Amino acid sequence: MIRIAIGGLRKELIQKAANEAGQGQVETIISSDFEAVKMVKAGKADYYLGACNSGGGAALSVAIGILGYANCSTVAKAGGRPKQSEIEKRVQEGKVAFGMSVETIEEAVPMIVESILKAK
Known part of the structure; x- marks a missing residue:
């Protein structure tokens, strides 16, 4: 079981997308950014x-501070689209924290979860 902690904006939407993509193989926990x-x-x-409005700031600021920049990756900034190949690459590199803009949650989260499951 893959455990995913969720913070930032639109937490419930992230959780819904992760649970659907995980098809029973993920456990999601909603919390504050700091606690997650x-x-x-x-x-x-x-x-x-x-997630945050820009995808590149508050979505990962706490994660970068606690986990280190090398363990974090923005997968979709505002106005951009996530790319499956880039997400798979980041998962394979060992990234454990992923940030995105709120407008890309429903597209990005399934890609992240599928990449994680594929790598396991």
Whole structure:
């Protein structure tokens, strides 16, 4: 079971998209950004997903501070679209925190979850 901690804006939408894409293979936990990232750091969650309006700022700012820049990746900024090949590459590189703009949640989250499941 893959454990995903969720923070940022539109948490419930992220959770819904992750649960649907995970098809029973993921457990999602909604929390504040700070608590969700601490769960990943402590090994109580495997991944962090967060969203903000821009996709590049608040979605990952706490994660970068706690987990380090090398463990985080923005997958879709405002006005952009997520790319499956880029997300798969980031998962394979060992990234554990992913940020996106709120407008891309329904597209990006399934790509992230599918990439994680494919890598396991």
